[in-house]
Amino acid sequence: MKFLHLVLLNLRRKKTRTALTLGSFLVALFLFGLLMTIKTALGSGVDVAGANRLVVRNRVSLIQPLPLSYREQMLRMPHIREATFATWFGGYYQDMKNFFPNYAIDVATYLDVYHEYRIDPEEWRAFAADREGCVISPPLAKKFGWKIGDRIPLEASIWGGTWEFNVRAIYDSDVKEFITPELWLHWDYLDERRAFFKGFVGWYVVKIDDPANAVEVAAAIDERFANSPWESKTETEKAFAAGFANQIGNIRLLIMSIGSVVFFTLLLVTGNTMASAVRERTGEIGVLKTIGMNDSTVLFLVMAESIVVAAVGGGAGLALAKLFTLGGDPTGGMLPNFFLAGRSIALGFALALAAGAAAGILPAVGAMRLKIVDALRRV
Amino acid sequence: MVRVDGKGSGALVEIRSLDKKYRRGGEEIDVLRGLNLDVDAGEFIAFMGPSGSGKTTLLNLIGGLDTPTSGAVRIGGDEISRLSGRKLAAWRSRHIGFIFQMYNLIPVLTAFQNVQLPLLLTNLSKAERRKHVEAALDLVGLSDRMRHYPRQLSGGQEQRVAIARAIVADPTILLCDEPTGDLDRAAGDEILDIISRLSKEYKKTIFLVTHDPIAAKRAGTLLHLDKGTLLECTADGLFACKPEDAGK
Ligand SMILES: Nc1ncnc2c1ncn2[C@@H]1O[C@H](COP(=O)(O)OP(=O)(O)OP(=O)(O)O)[C@@H](O)[C@H]1O
Ligand SMILES: [Mg+2]
Numbered sequence: 001m002k003f004l005h006l007v008l009l010n011l012r013r014k015k016t017r018t019a020l021t022l023g024s025f026l027v028a029l030f031l032f033g034l035l036m037t038i039k040t041a042l043g044s045g046v047d048v049a050g051a052n053r054l055v056v057r058n059r060v061s062l063i064q065p066l067p068l069s070y071r072e073q074m075l076r077m078p079h080i081r082e083a084t085f086a087t088w089f090g091g092y093y094q095d096m097k098n099f100f101p102n103y104a105i106d107v108a109t110y111l112d113v114y115h116e117y118r119i120d121p122e123e124w125r126a127f128a129a130d131r132e133g134c135v136i137s138p139p140l141a142k143k144f145g146w147k148i149g150d151r152i153p154l155e156a157s158i159w160g161g162t163w164e165f166n167v168r169a170i171y172d173s174d175v176k177e178f179i180t181p182e183l184w185l186h187w188d189y190l191d192e193r194r195a196f197f198k199g200f201v202g203w204y205v206v207k208i209d210d211p212a213n214a215v216e217v218a219a220a221i222d223e224r225f226a227n228s229p230w231e232s233k234t235e236t237e238k239a240f241a242a243g244f245a246n247q248i249g250n251i252r253l254l255i256m257s258i259g260s261v262v263f264f265t266l267l268l269v270t271g272n273t274m275a276s277a278v279r280e281r282t283g284e285i286g287v288l289k290t291i292g293m294n295d296s297t298v299l300f301l302v303m304a305e306s307i308v309v310a311a312v313g314g315g316a317g318l319a320l321a322k323l324f325t326l327g328g329d330p331t332g333g334m335l336p337n338f339f340l341a342g343r344s345i346a347l348g349f350a351l352a353l354a355a356g357a358a359a360g361i362l363p364a365v366g367a368m369r370l371k372i373v374d375a376l377r378r379v
Numbered sequence: 380m381v382r383v384d385g386k387g388s389g390a391l392v393e394i395r396s397l398d399k400k401y402r403r404g405g406e407e408i409d410v411l412r413g414l415n416l417d418v419d420a421g422e423f424i425a426f427m428g429p430s431g432s433g434k435t436t437l438l439n440l441i442g443g444l445d446t447p448t449s450g451a452v453r454i455g456g457d458e459i460s461r462l463s464g465r466k467l468a469a470w471r472s473r474h475i476g477f478i479f480q481m482y483n484l485i486p487v488l489t490a491f492q493n494v495q496l497p498l499l500l501t502n503l504s505k506a507e508r509r510k511h512v513e514a515a516l517d518l519v520g521l522s523d524r525m526r527h528y529p530r531q532l533s534g535g536q537e538q539r540v541a542i543a544r545a546i547v548a549d550p551t552i553l554l555c556d557e558p559t560g561d562l563d564r565a566a567g568d569e570i571l572d573i574i575s576r577l578s579k580e581y582k583k584t585i586f587l588v589t590h591d592p593i594a595a596k597r598a599g600t601l602l603h604l605d606k607g608t609l610l611e612c613t614a615d616g617l618f619a620c621k622p623e624d625a626g627k
Pocket of ligand 1: 374401402403408410428429430431432433434435436437
C-alpha cells in the first residue's frame with residue numbers, strides 16, 4: 001500500500017506520544033503474558049487431561065485418604081479398565097525452599113494408566129526391583145544435578161525422619177505438560193515404613209473405556225462408596241487439577257479480571273491518543289480528501305496507525321514476557337508448568353490488534369465522515 | 380467568454396441558479412442566491428468581494444468540495460452536484476487543482492512527496508510519477524528543493540510547492556483561494572507570475588479569489604461577489620461597479 005509510508009511518518013511526528021502509546025501496549029501485553037503464564041501453570045494438566053481418566057479422592061478433602069480395598073471393588077464395576085493409586089509423600093530435599101511434588105505410586109499399575117510417560121525399560125525394571133528406588137523427571141535431574149545411581153535423602157515432613165532413595169530411572173514424555181519437576185517412590189515401601197494411614201492411599205486414578213461414560217462412571221463410584229466412613233469424590237483429571245488451584249482462591253478469575261481491566265484501560269488511552277492525533281491533522285485530512293483520496297483510504301490510514309502501534313508495542317511486550325518466563329518456575333516447584341505457551345502469545349497478539357483496531361475505529365470513522373469544507377475551515 | 384446572466388451555452392463551467400444556505404443555530408444564512416456563471420476553457424477569472432460574501436463557498440462548490448442547496452454546477456458536461464462520494468473524489472483528482480491561502484502541505488513529507496500525493500491515487504508507475512513531479516517542481520522553480528521539508532522552506536516556496544501539487548496531475552481547472560494572502564508583495568508576485576504562466580502557456584482555466592486589486596488585475600475577467608450573486612466589472616472600474624453593469 002502506497003500510503004503505509006505516510007502512516008509510519010505520521011507515527012514519528014510526536015515521538016513522545018507514540019513512545020508512550022507503544023509503552024502502554026508493551027506494559028499491558030507484558031502483563032498479559034505473565035498472567036497467561038500463571039494461568040497455564042495453575043491449570044496445568046487441564047488441557048492435556050485425558051477425559052478417559054477419572055480421579056477418585058476422599059470426599060472431605062484431598063488430605064484425607066481412601067482404603068486400598070477400593071481398587072478391587074472399582075475394577076469389578078462396568079467401564080473401568082484399570083485403577084492405579086498414589087499417595088502424597090511430601091518430602092523435601094535439604095531445605096523447605098527446595099519443594100517439588102513427590103509421591104508414592106503403585107509400581108505395578110501406574111504406567112498402565114499414564115501412557116504419556118516414556119521410560120527406558122531397563123531403568124524401569126531397576127526401579128521396580130529396588131524398594132528404595134525412585135523415578136525423577138528431567139527438570140529435577142537438571143536442577144539438582146542428579147543422575148541414575150545417586151542416593152537422595154528427603155526429609156519426610158508428613159511421615160517423619162530422613163528417607164533415602166536411589167535414582168533408578170528418569171522419565172521423559174512427548175507431552176510438555178507432563179515434564180514437571182517431580183519424584184516417584186514405591187507406595188509399598190512407604191506403606192511399610194510409615195507409622196499411620198497404613199493400607200490407605202491418597203487418590204486413585206481410574207482408566208475408563210470411553211470418555212463418553214465419564215459422568216456415569218463417576219456417579220457410580222461415588223454411589224458405591226456412599227455411606228461408608230470414607231466417601232469418595234470422583235472427578236475428571238481436569239477438575240482435579242483445577243481443584244488444586246482453587247485451594248489458593250479463585251486465582252484464575254482474579255487474573256481474568258485484571259487482564260480485562262488492563263485491556264479496557266489500554267483501549268481508552270489509545271483511543272484518546274488517536275482522537276487527538278486525528279484532531280490535530282484535521283486540515284491535512286481535508287487536503288488529502290481534496291486531492292481525491294476516498295473515504296475508505298482515510299479510514300485505512302487512521303486504523304493502520306493505531307494497529308501498527310498495537311502490533312509493535314504488543315509484540316514487544318509479549319517478547320519480553322517470553323524472555324522473562326524462559327527461566328522457568330520462579331517458586332521452586334509450586335508452579336511446575338511455568339512457561340508462556342505459543343497459544344497464549346497468539347491470543348495476546350490477537351487481543352492487542354483488536355484493541356488497536358477498536359481504539360482506532362471511532363477516530364477513523366470521524367476522519368472518514370469529516371466534510372472537506374469543515375476540515376479546511378478549521379485549519 | 381465569461382457570462383453571469385445564465386444565458387450562455389456549451390461553456391466548460393456552467394453554473395445555474397446556484398443557492399447555498401448555511402444553517403447556524405436557528406437562523407439560516409443565504410450565502411449564494413441564484414448565482415449564474417458561464418466560463419469557457421482557458422479563461423482566467425478573479426473573484427473579489429467583501430469578507431463573508433461567499434467567495435470560498437463558491438470555489439468549494441465549483442471544485443466539488445461542497446454540495447449546493449439548489450441549482451446546478453456542470454463542468455465539461457458533468458453535473459457534479461449529482462456525483463457523490465467515491466465518484467466525486469475521482470472526478471476531482473482528474474479535473475481540479477486546489478491552491479489555498481495556508482498552503483496545507485503535509486509537514487512530514489518532503490516537497491517531492493507532497494507534490495507526488497495526488498499521483499499516488501492514480502496507476503502511474505513510479506518512474507512516471509517521478510517524471511511528472513520533477514516537471515511540476517521545475518515549473519515552479521523549485522527543482523533544487525525537492526528533498527526539503529515544508530518547515531525548511533519559506534512561505535513563498537511552500538506556496539510554490541502547493542502549486543506544483545495542484546498541477547501535477549494536469550487538471551483542467553485551477554481553484555486558488557487567496558494564494559498570496561499570507562505572503563509579502565515580492566513573494567506574492569512570484570506566485571502570481573506562475574499562475575499567469577499557467578493561464579497563458581498551459582491554457583489552464585483559473586479561478587482566483589483575492590482581496591488584492593493588483594493581484595486581480597492579472598486576470599482576464601474580474602467578477603465581484605456581493606449579496607449572493609456575481610457582477611462583472613472591468614478591472615479598473617472595480618469600485619464603480621454597479622448591478623446594472625452585470626452581464627455585459
Ligand atoms: N460551514 C458553515 N456553517 C455556517 N456558516 C458558514 C459555513 N461556511 C461558511 N459560512 C458562512 O458563509 C458565509 C460565506 O463564507 P465564505 O468563507 O465563503 O466567505 P469568503 O467570501 O470566502 O470570506 P473571506 O474573504 O473572509 O474568506 C460567511 O458568512 C460564513 O460565516
Ligand atoms: Mg474565503
